Amino acid sequence: MKLSEFELDVMQIFWEKGTSSSPEVFKCIHEEKDVAYSTVKTIIDRLESKGAIVRKRIEGRAIYYAPMVEKSAITQELLPSFLKRFFNGKPSNLIAHLMKDEKLSQDDITYLETFLAKQKKKNKDEL
Template sequence: MKLSDFELDVLQLFWQHGDCSAKQIHEWVCETKPSAYTTVKTIVDRLEDKGAIKRVGKDGRAFVFQTQISKDDLTPSILPSFVKRFFAGNASSLITHLIDDEKLSDDELEYLENYLAKKKKSKS
């Protein structure tokens, strides 16, 4: 499923808040970037058309929507294009960038070391 950046932002709000109306999404979107209600409603309608969300009820006159896909469902389709777009298809550059830019705790570094060791073993 191909989604625009704005569609992904709106979907993220559904994942954070659960079932909600376009009006609620509009209020949350406006906390970070001013947007017209009609713009947000168009994005909600597109997500519904794509099957990413569905109507599950009403709150007064407003439809309430629920997400139909999880982050895990989208990651396999989004990540490759993200890596290609921002890191010229080089996943190692992405990983290096994440490690260099983040303040990783000792526990997180240990987790990564163990994860990489397991990956190495499974390839041999």
Template sequence: MKLSDFELDVMKFFWQQGECSAKQIHQWICQDKDVAYNTVKTIIDRLEEKQAIKRTGKQGRALVFEAAVTQESLTSSVLPNFIKRFFAGKTGNLITHLIEDDKLSAEDIEYLQQYLNEKKAKLDKK
């Protein structure tokens, strides 16, 4: 499933909040950027068409939706294309970029070292 950046922004609210109406999504998005309600409603309609969200009922006259896909399932389909487009398809290039741009905290580095050690141990057992 391919989603635009704005569609992904809207999906984040569904993943965080659960059931939401278009009005609620619009109110949350307007805290960060000036967007017309109709624009948000169009995005919600597209997400429903793509089966990323589904109707769950009504609050008064407003339709209520929830995510029909998990963030993890979408990440697994988006990440390979992202790495391919921006890092020549090499995960190592992404990791190098994160490290060189000082985006990792000491806690992040500790976590990665532990994770890589576990991953290496699994490979060594094969």
């Protein structure tokens, strides 16, 4: 499922907050970006026609939509091309880049060390 930037921003809210109405989504978006209600509503309509969200229930005159595609599914679709484009398709290149550039807390480092150790063991076991 191909989603535009703005559509992705709106999905972000559905993924975070779950089932929501257009006015609710608008409020969130509006805090970050100066955009009209009808603009947001248009995006929501497009997400609906793409099947990314569905009408769940109605309260008053507000329609509540629930996300249909999972965030992980979209991640799964976009990560490979991102990886390919900017890191020669090699996860380790991206990981190295992140470890270099972004600040990792001590906790992060410990967490990742554990992860790496686990991975190492798994690799060994598979031989």
